[in-house]
Amino acid sequence: MAVKKLQVGVAGLGRMGKRHALNFAERVPRADLVAVSSPDENELQWARERLEPLGVTVYKSYDDMLNHPGLEAVVIASVTAVHAEQSIKAIEKDKHVLCEKPLSTSVEVCESVLEAAKKKPHLKVMCGFSRRFDASYRDAHRKMQDGLIGRPSVLRSQTCDKLDPTGFFVQYAQFSGGIFVDCAIHDIDLALWFLGEEAKVKSVAAMGITAIQPDLRKYSDRDNAVGIVEFHSGQIAYFYASRMMASGQEDTTEIVGTAGKLTVNIAPAMNAVNIHDSMGIRREIPQHYYDRFEPAFLTEANDFTASCLDDTPVPIPLESSVQAVRLGCALQEAMITEKKIFFDQDGNRLDKATL
Incomplete structure (x- = not known):
């Protein structure tokens, strides 16, 4: 058959x-x-x-x-x-x-x-969102759900791309939506996953610099940025995004709970090999995003296929993906305007003067 x-x-x-x-x-x-x-x-x-x-x-x-x-x-x-x-x-x-x-x-x-x-x-x-299909992130999420670290309270996550000497991302900034919508969007999605899809944003603040590509400013973008999101539940998410890492791709996450913490890829490595030579002891790290997450993309494809054939819920609710963009856009705006943005419990924006 x-x-x-x-x-x-x-x-x-x-x-x-x-x-x-x-x-x-x-x-x-x-x-x-x-x-x-x-x-x-x-x-x-x-x-x-x-x-x-x-x-x-x-x-x-x-x-x-x-x-x-x-x-x-x-x-x-x-x-x-x-x-x-x-x-x-x-x-x-x-x-x-x-x-x-x-x-x-x-x-x-x-x-x-x-x-x-x-x-x-x-x-x-x-x-x-490929990181939800990565074996390490899934293991960390299971451990968190099992209560291993108590209540998750602070998430710190970063996406740091290897420096592209061609400056490709300057022209790409015209269409990308900016460093938070394009680069940090994976970290934002992780915050929604680990801290809870139902978490309500209270405020966002962000700042950025153009350390290597000042031309990004004409597209309202930056090559390094930090964003902080405060939730009405009393939780905080901290994001760092960069496009100028010299050694390779550095994507790491830390979830701090009331009884411990979990870290994912806190010391990036291509594999378990350490190099001992005249330069000391060192290890190679993935050079690009796909080098790090290739198995996750395959898991994503298999999980999506199973959802379609078996009529089971998709692994990532579409509403969550919309919320990730909403949060990314708010962070981008906060960075460019240099103003903190506030929200009520229903997600409506508030003027700071009314608080």
């Missing part, structure tokens, strides 16, 4: 799109990659050479791919500017959706995806 497999298409074949496509084509046992799309000729050529021999149909048009016979789910790895539009189109075509983060750099646009998904409750619609 043939085993039912999820029929998947991937939109966008850039850096992440290629990885998603290869995962679903070769490493997700319960899924078949049946179609891909990209408007970029170089990406299409890669797909023709790498994926067509596996039986994958290659489309230039996303709309044409949505009409592929038997297509059941879409992975959206296109540029952020079209994430929401393509997600809504897929939902309207009755397809499950796994979208790369963020849904949009606009809270209102994110909410439009949420509204579209609510009209099709039988569909699985999820924004992929």
Whole structure:
């Protein structure tokens, strides 16, 4: 008897799109990659050479791919500017959706995806925050839920990218939504996960500098930033984002509870090897985000597939992904305006003078 497999298409074949496509084509046992799309000729050529021999149909048009016979789910790895539009189109075509983060750099646009998904409750619609699928983060979350550290009270998390000498992220800042929406969004999502999806934000404050790329200021962005979020529950989240690490990718998290604390990747390492030489004792660390989280992306693909086939809840509620962008936008605004932003228990913004 043939085993039912999820029929998947991937939109966008850039850096992440290629990885998603290869995962679903070769490493997700319960899924078949049946179609891909990209408007970029170089990406299409890669797909023709790498994926067509596996039986994958290659489309230039996303709309044409949505009409592929038997297509059941879409992975959206296109540029952020079209994430929401393509997600809504897929939902309207009755397809499950796994979208790369963020849904949009606009809270209102994110909410439009949420509204579209609510009209099709039988569909699985999820924004992929990869750290929730990392084995270490999942273990830390389980330990926290088991009461190992008491009540979680403070979360400190950072995303620090390796320095790109080309300055690519300066031009990218025109579309990224800023360092909090683009870079720190994973840490914001972790705060919502560890401190509780129901946690209500009381205030946000942020500051940033342009240590290496002053041109970022014309796009209202920074290359290093710190954000602090206070919750009405009496908890605090502290975020540090940077784009200038010299040694490689440094993504770490600390969850402090009333009876202990948990740390994840507090001393980054590529593996268990230490190098002993004339420079001393040292170890290599992952150079880029995917080096650190490749297994998490595969777990994400398998978990999403299982959710679609078994009709179980998606691992990340879509509402949480919208809240992450809402919080990221507030932090970005606080950094640029140099003003603290306050919220009431219902999430409505308050003028500081009224407090």
